[in-house]
Amino acid sequence: xxxxxxxxxxxxxxxxxxxxxxxxxxxYSPSAVSQQLAALxxxxxxxxxxxxxxxxxxxxxxxELAEHAARxxxxxxxxxxxxxxxxxxxxxxVTVSCIPALAPALAPHLAELQxxxxxxxxVAHETGSTTAAAAVLDRRYDLAVIDDWSAHPPAEGTGxxxxxxxxxxxxxxxxxxxxxxxxxxxANAARLRQIVGDRTWLCAPAGQLSRAAGDQRLTSVxxxxxxxxxxxxxxxxxxxxxxxxxVAFLPAGIAREQAGVTGLRPVPRMQRxxxxxxxTTTREDPAIAACLQAxxxxxxSGH
Amino acid sequence: xxxxxxxxxxxxxxxxxxxxxxxxxxxYSPSAVSQQLAALxxxxxxxxxxxxxxxxxxxxxxxELAEHAARxxxxxxxxxxxxxxxxxxxxxxVTVSCIPALAPALAPHLAELQxxxxxxxxVAHETGSTTAAAAVLDRRYDLAVIDDWSAHPPAEGTGxxxxxxxxxxxxxxxxxxxxxxxxxxxANAARLRQIVGDRTWLCAPAGQLSRAAGDQRLTSVxxxxxxxxxxxxxxxxxxxxxxxxxVAFLPAGIAREQAGVTGLRPVPRMQRxxxxxxxTTTREDPAIAACLQAxxxxxxSGH
DNA sequence: TGTTTTTACGGGGTGCGTAAAGATA
DNA sequence: TATCTTTACGCACCCCGTAAAAACA
Numbered sequence: 001x002x003x004x005x006x007x008x009x010x011x012x013x014x015x016x017x018x019x020x021x022x023x024x025x026x027x028y029s030p031s032a033v034s035q036q037l038a039a040l041x042x043x044x045x046x047x048x049x050x051x052x053x054x055x056x057x058x059x060x061x062x063x064e065l066a067e068h069a070a071r072x073x074x075x076x077x078x079x080x081x082x083x084x085x086x087x088x089x090x091x092x093x094v095t096v097s098c099i100p101a102l103a104p105a106l107a108p109h110l111a112e113l114q115x116x117x118x119x120x121x122x123v124a125h126e127t128g129s130t131t132a133a134a135a136v137l138d139r140r141y142d143l144a145v146i147d148d149w150s151a152h153p154p155a156e157g158t159g160x161x162x163x164x165x166x167x168x169x170x171x172x173x174x175x176x177x178x179x180x181x182x183x184x185x186x187a188n189a190a191r192l193r194q195i196v197g198d199r200t201w202l203c204a205p206a207g208q209l210s211r212a213a214g215d216q217r218l219t220s221v222x223x224x225x226x227x228x229x230x231x232x233x234x235x236x237x238x239x240x241x242x243x244x245x246x247v248a249f250l251p252a253g254i255a256r257e258q259a260g261v262t263g264l265r266p267v268p269r270m271q272r273x274x275x276x277x278x279x280t281t282t283r284e285d286p287a288i289a290a291c292l293q294a295x296x297x298x299x300x301s302g303h
Numbered sequence: 304x305x306x307x308x309x310x311x312x313x314x315x316x317x318x319x320x321x322x323x324x325x326x327x328x329x330x331y332s333p334s335a336v337s338q339q340l341a342a343l344x345x346x347x348x349x350x351x352x353x354x355x356x357x358x359x360x361x362x363x364x365x366x367e368l369a370e371h372a373a374r375x376x377x378x379x380x381x382x383x384x385x386x387x388x389x390x391x392x393x394x395x396x397v398t399v400s401c402i403p404a405l406a407p408a409l410a411p412h413l414a415e416l417q418x419x420x421x422x423x424x425x426v427a428h429e430t431g432s433t434t435a436a437a438a439v440l441d442r443r444y445d446l447a448v449i450d451d452w453s454a455h456p457p458a459e460g461t462g463x464x465x466x467x468x469x470x471x472x473x474x475x476x477x478x479x480x481x482x483x484x485x486x487x488x489x490a491n492a493a494r495l496r497q498i499v500g501d502r503t504w505l506c507a508p509a510g511q512l513s514r515a516a517g518d519q520r521l522t523s524v525x526x527x528x529x530x531x532x533x534x535x536x537x538x539x540x541x542x543x544x545x546x547x548x549x550v551a552f553l554p555a556g557i558a559r560e561q562a563g564v565t566g567l568r569p570v571p572r573m574q575r576x577x578x579x580x581x582x583t584t585t586r587e588d589p590a591i592a593a594c595l596q597a598x599x600x601x602x603x604s605g606h
Numbered sequence: 607t608g609t610t611t612t613t614a615c616g617g618g619g620t621g622c623g624t625a626a627a628g629a630t631a
Numbered sequence: 632t633a634t635c636t637t638t639a640c641g642c643a644c645c646c647c648g649t650a651a652a653a654a655c656a
Contacts, residue, residue, distance in 0.1 A: 001307060028647075029649080032647050039646090045387065051611075052610090054656070055610070056611070064386075065382060072378040083347045084348065089348075331622080332624080334622080334625095338637090354636080356629035357635055357636075359636070609656085610656105611653085611654080612652080615648105615651105616647105617646105618647090622642090622643085622644095626640105627638075627639095629634100630633100
């Protein structure tokens with residue numbers, strides 16, 4: 001009979017692509033991963049991996065078995081979650097991913113949860129929104145907090161549960177002393193063109209959701225900034241706006257917290273959604289549910 | 304992570320009810336089963352078994368986990384079958400169940416298959432039709448050959464694949480010298496009443512499908528036998544009919560092969576269906592497919 | 607030369623069966 | 632007393648990490 005831990009190794013290998021990375025993810029040595037994959041091949045009776053001295057890759061059979069492994073591991077995870085739900089105890093290890101901008105708000109709530117439940121281990125990393133969904137499905141994380149700058153957040157499906165935590169307005173952030181900041185009224189297309197055309201445009205690096213959403217709005221109103229500066233991190237952008245380095249689209253909350261920044265609401269309205277992602281197979285796990293609850297408290301609509 | 308072999312033990316225990324029987328089914332000692340179930344409880348973190356010195360039984364959590372285990376094992380079995388299908392080699396161990404009346408016809412074909420494939424191990428048992436479906440779903444057998452005396456054989460569903468091998472007429476078997484046997488024409492209701500009312504009625508023990516189907520026909524035509532003798536095995540009944548001990552419903556093939564027996568076709572027609580059952584999860588397993596093919600050759604409609 | 611993978615080897619853990627004991631009908 | 636279950640114990644096996652080697656960029 002196929003071995004479950006070996007199937008997990010194959011599944012992880014299929015997601016990561018190298019034995020070394022697989023070993024790092026699972027806390028094994030590369031040697032162990034190599035040996036276990038070889039043993040799995042013996043069990044399956046068919047070559048799963050094409051071996052090069054420099055690189056290992058899946059064969060067709062390996063890819064198919066990895067897909068089966070995903071379903072098997074889903075079923076096992078469901079069973080484990082159900083058993084834990086019966087016990088009701090909050091414990092074990094929960095891995096959480098959070099986008100950097102929200103981590104400071106989330107971390108204290110997770111720490112408090114951990115304080116109340118000594119059996120619980122929370123491992124939190126910071127990851128961007130774009131890769132989080134795949135990482136949760138890959139079991140690299142049990143819970144991911146992301147933001148989505150598109151008008152309609154992604155629907156459920158493919159084993160992912162989407163929990164909407166909050167909707168937040170996006171504002172055009174200007175230095176408070178800026179003459180255009182004092183003018184009343186929202187930032188419609190004409191005003192946007194006027195402001196953007198005059199100042200350095202501050203935005204996230206390409207590939208970020210906030211960058212794509214901002215670019216789209218600028219294009220749609222025909223605003224062309226004279227200069228673009230790219231910086232990582234919404235709080236960094238906020239500080240740059242306050243220092244007079246330029247203007248940017250920022251979540252209203254971040255703009256409000258940053259002294260020396262005034263936010264103008266664009267028309268039509270722009271929003272981002274703060275989402276939490278879990279696997280549907282772990283929906284009943286009390287530890288993960290508790291972490292999700294903590295995220296709702298930390299980031300939910302009441303704040 | 305839950306261990307797959309332990310889940311298999313739990314699943315088998317849930318089907319068999321005692322640790323001793325579970326151990327016998329799986330080829331373990333009762334000690335090993337007891338230890339593994341205890342380890343599974345530790346892994347699951349919840350009591351799965353209510354322990355009495357004399358008897359072990361599942362708790363609610365144990366029952367639920369056993370259901371999960373069934374799904375998990377299904378998924379694993381599917382994966383294994385797919386891998387074996389990719390290899391295409393006919394090998395491994397296949398457990399077959401056959402109703403006693405058909406075993407003599409089936410066994411030579413299985414033996415020949417085994418001769419052609421040294422890697423293949425076939426384990427054949429004889430089991431009645433009534434328990435075979437559950438036994439296949441329980442993984443006690445991979446393939447079961449049964450007969451069904453009702454008008455409409457069971458449909459697929461719940462993970463069972465039904466393969467129709469043959470339809471066979473049922474005849475009213477009389478000793479060849481019997482005056483009523485020589486009269487031409489079929490056995491309609493009036494003639495059935497006449498024959499049955501005069502002779503000892505030979506039939507299978509209660510609980511057999513052939514018994515239920517025969518009783519139903521006698522009742523529907525209002526035939527009341529003066530005496531009933533119950534014997535196990537259709538060939539035994541045929542021999543008794545030939546010896547002049549009475550009359551019986553028998554499959555046409557069995558009646559034809561028995562010297563000294565004449566078969567009258569009842570009106571309306573009675574039939575039984577020879578079926579093979581497999582799990583849908585093993586449908587692609589080449590070894591099981593080959594055994595099914597052998598059964599079709601041995602028992603199929605061409606014979 | 608550095609990275610990735612595999613093989614050799616040793617130690618620790620796990621799981622099995624045997625044997626014995628406990629418990630119950 | 633006979634059966635079912637559990638515990639004690641020892642042995643074999645398996646698995647992992649360390650170390651070294653091989654292959655390739």
